[in-house]
Amino acid sequence: MNIELNSQQYKKLIQALYLGDLVLHSMKETEEGQDEEFMKTEQYMLSFAKEAGMGEYVEYDESLQQYFPTPAMEQEFDQGMRTYEQEILPDQLAAVLARNELEEKIAKNELNQDEAIELLFTLEEKYLDEINQKGFKNLHLK
Incomplete structure (x- = not known):
């Protein structure tokens, strides 16, 4: 070819x-x-x-x-990766926070499998809305 x-x-x-x-x-x-x-x-x-x-x-x-x-390539091409990382960070963070909360509820036997799937989407949306509205300033690490 x-x-x-x-x-x-x-x-x-x-x-x-x-x-x-x-x-x-x-x-x-x-x-x-x-x-x-x-x-x-x-x-x-x-x-x-x-x-x-x-x-x-x-x-x-x-x-x-x-x-x-070369450093020239890295400098020019890394910008694309940084932009990508910044754009996906809110979605990734919301997904991790939602899974963490969901796993706590599952561990406590507070919901079944069907409820867990539905709740996961609801939690992801909740966290993403929070991040989009307030940025990362309300995020606190314990």
Whole structure:
């Protein structure tokens, strides 16, 4: 298979690979559990950076024989990840708070399975509304 990309398309592709790698591998402390095929594909695609006129985004480490993002790539592409994280944070937080409250009620045998599912949605909505209305200022950690 051959795919032809212009420089802007290639830049978007390596940005997608960079962000995908962050999501797949950033929380892994060891190489175990990393998606080997993804990493091979990423290395292959990064090998074309100079040819595509994107050499400022990718550098090759001779000792490790691998391509890595440059600080320029990280600085430019990380903004997309930060924006994503900020946009999903309220939903994630509401879901965690709702599950925590629900688990307390289940532990006390206060509801059955059908009631639990319905209550979960109600609680998520309650917490999300609270966060959206008041931000994080009412959030207190114990």
